Amino acid sequence: MSIRASLRRMCLCNPRQCFRHSDGSCFPVCGFAKQAFLAILPLGLWLIAFSCAQFVPSAWRPGISVDVLPALDELLFDNSLGLVCFAAVLVASGWLATRSHLSTLLVFVPLVLRGLRDLAAVPSTAGDILAFIPYGVLHYISPFLFALYLWWSAGAKIAIIFTQAIGTQNLLGVLTQLLFPTAAPWYNDMYGFAPADYSMPGSPGGLARVDKILGTHMYTSAFNNSPLVFGAMPSLHSGFAVLIMLFAMHMSRRQGSVLMIYVCWQWWATMYLRHHYMVDLFVGGFYSSVTYMVARRYLVRAAGNYPGATDYKLLDVMLGDLRDMKSESLNDQGLWENTILKSRRAGDRDSLKTASLEGVVVEA
Structure with a gap:
């Protein structure tokens, strides 16, 4: 032919x-x-x-919430009892989802968010520049740079999984913002808790000060003409940063630990510039965590050549490919030699276990 x-x-x-x-x-x-x-x-x-x-016609859209997010911030972060209960629920949920002792670290998430919110309370010229870098620059270029890095270091399959994950996460985030429209902190600064409507223009918040420093109207024009003004929750700025951190943690614990600093920097910048509440950032991180947990199965199957690739052999994937492993690794005595059973739950790396599966019969 x-x-x-x-x-x-x-x-x-x-x-x-x-x-x-x-x-x-x-x-x-x-x-x-x-x-x-x-x-x-x-x-x-x-x-x-x-x-x-x-x-989307305004008649088809739900009402805009202007007070739910501040109330949730006060309930979950500012109230001592609410903060303790929220942290306990996070730890318990993390344990049920991962069965990892590292889930106890989730207790620090609300504490870190509240601490960063307090640091973001007083504006300054230096603060404007420090907030502009992650919010106005790195947020837009970091996914592309990280995807290129994955392509170069781990292969095309891993990079494709990342781009699919971040696209899916953002799509779900936009749908949530359309179904549950919420006002950002800049709205409450300008209008208090007065009812909002879809004819109102957006605002750059603290980025207006950055425009003055740079001598431009770039961010003022962009946010005034935003197609989705009332989309404070979930924060996609938080979602981008957390998802990149989780994928980096999958590649290397050291890389992920370094990117935790970037996540905190992004969280601080969003609150400093008056674009998100603490609960917005948490929900954005939650979307990223769920997206990563779904994508992790495909990361394991992709079997890239990155340094930590062998640390993510989940048991369910191994059992799903049992027949292939039998044909490749079963010797004459009916043993699997050097079969590595590895599991990773939310960053917890178990020790290598070499299993002898003598007597296991797999029907062809």
């Missing part, structure tokens, strides 16, 4: 294949196109949803 004839073999019933050679292998150009499409599809849907939010 000629090459031209083989390229006509487009398999419409099997999405795993596209234009194929006569030997069944995927045509390289089409394979690259398929990978690029899978990577940008969730991102494209998110951008479309965000850009088209302004065209």
